[in-house]
Amino acid sequence: MIEIEGLQKTFSAGDNPTAALKDVSLSIKQGEIFGIIGRSGAGKSTLVRCINLLERPSAGRISVNGREISSLSGAALREARREIGMIFQHFNLLSSRTVFDNVAFPLELAGRSKAEIAREVTPLLDLVGLTDKRDRYPSELSGGQKQRVGIARALASKPAVLLCDEATSALDPETTKSILALLRDINRKLGLTIVLITHEMPVIKEICDRVAVLDQGSVVEQGTVFEIFTAPQAEITRRFVSDVIDRPLPxxxxxxxxxxxxxxxxxxxxxxxxxxxxxxxxxxxxxxxxxxxxxxxxxxxxxxxxxxxxxxxxxxxxxxxxxxxxxxxxxxxxxxxxxxxxxxxxxxxxx
Known part of the structure; x- marks a missing residue:
């Protein structure tokens, strides 16, 4: 589904270029929920932005759904991006639009008719549990409800992949659980491949099938969630895991x-x-x-x-x-x- 080979991203900052990603290679399977975890500055957000080419890699290849996208541009890139939905930590909703209109926005940009938009948006609002909020504005919604709008909007173009960049970091623990349950439900119902970027190991434990650990721009470890939790190899992974399952000694x-x-x-x-x-x-x-x-x-x-x-x-x-x-x-x-x-x-x- 997603193949990443030798990915590198270097940001130029005067005479001191910064290597944000260093030879990252990952293989993400169709229909799985794949977690990418790392501390702040590890390169997680850069990696997810490279997957949909919001950031263009300095080197390496990215293939999504059998199509290499790392060399695309213009209309071909815009077409490829329709298969890649994305949700963000801070929701990025349009404050002047209702819930319905926020979800409809990508369909409007694609030139769909009002009748087509209504047919597409209505079931999405039902899927994310916001049918009764369709005419509300973002300012009238809780954080969890805003993220549900973001999820519905990301699904409007019927993507094959959903990228989640710290999608629960701004939410309280109870709301986080409800959003993760929704993502798991969407994954099962739609067969959607989900890539979840986070710095929170409990999120990985709750929802992911496999996980890669990113540290200073490199993948230091990857495997099933059970393998990573029960037999971590890298020191950074052991610290992540101990925060969740190793209770401190009395x-x-x-x-x-x-x-x-x-x-x-x-x-x-x-x-x-x-x-x-x-x-x-x-x-x-x-x-x-x-x-x-x-x-x-x-x-x-x-x-x-x-x-x-x-x-x-x-x-x-x-x-x-x-x-x-x-x-x-x-x-x-x-x-x-x-x-x-x-x-x-x-x-x-x-x-």
Whole structure:
């Protein structure tokens, strides 16, 4: 659907050109919701603007729906852009036009008749839940309603691709969820390919099928959302993921935690369960087999793309050799485990 090969974009600023995109290559499939995430200044908005040639790349190729657009201009480019809808962070609605007229605007520019426009716009307003707002003006709408108008307007030309540039960043969490649910519904009903640019990992987790992580103009990692969340490779990705699914350790535990083993102490472990392993009875197994008690200090389970991801922190109470055997056993069962540190054994300390 969208093929990006060796994309580069350099902005000239006097004697100091800035490389906003560096050899970016991505393949986005028909009908998927593909997320592109990065911090401010990573090149996300430049990338999405290159996809519809609002920014012309310095080098590389972009193909949309089997058609290379990176070399187009004039009428050919305008025709190609009709297949690419776009919604923005700040809505970009025309304040002097009603909801109906805002959605109708691209059809008017295309020279469609009033009857054709009415036939096209009315079902779009129904699709985005704004039939009762058709005669209202943007100033009378909430932020979520304005974004729904923007979505309907982007769909008016019946695009094959919908680009979303920070489309939920200006919205509160509850409204964000409703807009993401709407985009998912549109994706399923229309088979629309959606490219979603964001700096918010919860947005990626909520709606995307696959994701690419952009850092300083380069793609540092890409994969399914489940892969990226459960086994991030790049440091920037790990930071994104930890903001969403790794709960901070309790302050009382942090105060007790030591980096080196203690004479009368226990090891603190983080055990990660992913996919089918989330249902593994590993805690009861190691207690029975090795005589090591695993005292749960913290735990939670997330569902990512419908698959469970569990993360528990335990204090392993037992002889050092038996604890090491437990760690080896856990790893042999394809679970991730890391030693967070050591704590004094409260019961032995009291004794």
């Amino acid at each position: 302050s009382m535990l942090i105060e007790r935690l030591q980096a080196t083993p203690l004479t009368q102490g226990n090891v603190v472990l983080r055990i990660v369960f992913t996919g089918p392993t989330a249902n593994s009875p590993i805690i009861s197994e190691v207690v029975q087999r090795y005589g090591v008690l695993l005292n749960i200090l913290q735990g939670n389970v997330e569902y990512i793309q419908g698959a469970p991801y569990g993360n528990i922190v335990v204090e392993a109470v037992g002889q050092p050799q038996a604890v090491q055997e437990v760690i080896d056993h856990i790893r042999d069962n394809n679970l991730r485990v890391e030693v967070l540190g050591h704590v004094a054994d409260a019961h032995r300390a009291v004794a």
